Amino acid sequence: MNLYRGILKITTVFVVIFLLASCDDDFSNIGGEIIENPSGVQLREYDINAYTVDIKSIQTNTSNPKLLGVYNHPVFGEKLASVLSQVRLGATSPEFPEGAVLDSVVLNLPYFSTEDLDDDGNPVYQLDSVYGDGGFRLSIRESRYFLNDLDPSEDFERAQRYYSDQQPLFEQFLTQDSIYVNNYFVPSADRIRFIRENDEDEADTTYSAPALRVQLSRDYFQQKIMDMEGSAELSSVSNFYDYFRGLLIKAEPVANEGSMMLFNFAGENAGINLYYSYPEETTNDEGETVEETFIDSLGISFGANIVNTFEGEYSQQIQENIANTSENLYLDGGEGTIGVLELFDEQQLEDLRAENLLINEANLELYINSDLMNGANAPNRLYLYDLSNNSVLIDYSLDPSNNQNDPLNSRTMFSSLPETDEETGETKYTLRLTQQLIDLIENDSTSLRLGVAVTSNIQQTAGVSVRESTPELGEDELASAASTITPEGVVVYGSESSNENRRLKLRVYYTATGQ
Structure with missing residues (x-):
């Protein structure tokens, strides 16, 4: 697996980003096929299993600030x-x-x-x-x-x-x-x-x-x-x-x-x-x-x-989406909801390891479903974490944009601010897990189970106990404490969205090694 470790020796993250930006228009993807481009960087998209979890009882006697009041959210x-x-x-x-x-x-x-x-x-x-x-x-x-x-x-x-x-x-x-x-x-x-x-x-x-x-x-x-x-x-x-x-x-x-x-x-x-x-x-x-x-x-x-x-109680529409791998993920703060994302099955991982690819970039793009937002403001950030191990992703720790004094503009390479396409008007979040994927391949793990939650402060990464949820989380799996300090929420296209271009997928940019 030395080839995977070689990624750490790439000159800088910024060079990779420049490379991807310069050649992104040359990519096309149909049915998961690999399409080559002049730079040699290729794109593969993986379907994932994603669903909404309703957190019905979450620990709140932590050191976080507390919410007080009544909020009428247009969606939740x-x-x-x-x-x-x-x-x-x-x-x-x-x-x-x-x-x-x-x-x-x-x-x-x-x-x-x-x-x-x-x-x-x-x-x-x-x-x-x-x-x-x-x-x-x-x-x-x-x-x-x-x-x-x-x-x-x-x-x-x-x-x-x-x-x-x-x-x-x-x-x-x-x-x-x-x-x-x-x-x-x-x-x-x-x-x-x-x-x-x-x-x-x-x-x-x-x-x-x-x-x-x-x-x-x-x-x-x-x-x-x-x-x-x-x-x-x-x-x-x-x-x-x-x-x-x-x-x-x-x-x-x-x-x-x-x-x-x-x-x-x-x-x-x-x-x-x-x-x-x-x-x-x-x-x-x-x-x-x-x-x-x-x-x-x-x-x-x-x-x-x-x-x-x-x-508070969720509407029938939201409740019908909970626990189902549906067209949309409903991510809400407070007691709230989170998204659970399950990447790869055993066969996909074995195939990926056997190909000996050099991973350049891996990310998730979560597009806001504006038709369901009812004019609500979307939260500034989403937080992606390792749900199985209740830990931050490696990409979070390695993000050079860490700024303790300015949480809004911190960790923006790991978790982007909402980005709106001027031509289409569509808005998305980009969450990066490049190094996490490399580590998954190298260490022969069998799966990667992630949690995604809204947050008002990307610097807060603590997990908190969940006493009751639908569907139930694992016994040792925690929710994000940061999601309890904001009442904001967002609806994003899920992994079974009928909108193929906005469907939630894992996008992997890689270079074939020829070995």
Whole structure:
């Protein structure tokens, strides 16, 4: 197999791309036949087995950001996303000054946003990772469901997993009264204004980036925190977790409207602040004893266990495509769906190895079925991974366009941005698996089973457990965690599409060695 290893010695990936681009117009393919061209590079297309898997229950208590809100997708229908989270005191055994009065309790969840300047030089913001522009009902209630860090069924040796379909269970443990309700919440790109008194007793105005910033029930936190000063419940992290087990931040639909947004609950400015004032005697400039009012705060952050829950049902059309090798693949985020692609049978692999070909390029082209998209925006990226081994493809690791600071323009050789043909208007994604195919041939593997999912961040490659799916995945097969942080979806032509030119196939460019 030294011939296959020789591919690694090709001058650069860019030379290969230039070569393919220069001769691509010379290719034609009918029924899988090999047509030669002047450069010596040939093309072969392989039919693959591809089908949609409906992920009905997926692990969501990972370190990823969480979705919150209601999103009406033109293809995949209405999706609801809520969040159950532990909460943690900023300081155990807090002490409040004598005469302290709780003035307000504020929840702050910054949006992902970018800053620019208007014509007058004032900061303006553009919200990122916000889908839709309508309102939804937002409520917050205390949860008495205890979120374990470790799984008791595994002798506390493995981290506890919580899943996207567990909201009905969690809601059995909610307190009766809400600590916040907004019957029509709409995200805003307005910056947050703060007015504070400076050392000269003058009002200072400062601003921060846009956030979901709301006032919670003062009476609730007075009883829950302030009145518990000196208690065992506030004396340690573990005691507090057992005493104040969490909050459910719930989204519910209002008519056919909605919006959904992504939040980093572990972010620096995410959490709850209890603002309290208290009197204290001080000495003024004339040496007189006077009473002044001071303001302080106690922070409550979100804990380590944060669970995203999802609700929603797919249409009959989508359900009929699930588990079938059909004309289309339905790829959806959130709880979502993924595509499973099975490459080669045993005989095809044996034939390929026997031919001793030099593989120049191998890719999958996934064409968007615009007739079924109903005007929906397609996601910026698709993520292809080794489903059998729950790992990234070799081509992902070797992609030189890796840019940690710019995920949108990172790994673009491995997973292209949507490319639209100006003449036909058709849009496709290109996913490369050149080195993965070479490795498959060299190492005598029997098959290659891939997963493909939508993603909003190609840098996130972690897999998460699937508890239930249709059809069932393998016992150790994982779904992509990145697909749970976007509600976007796309319909692409499948492996049995009646449109031969847009059918999903494995395209292999190679050079015959003559041996």
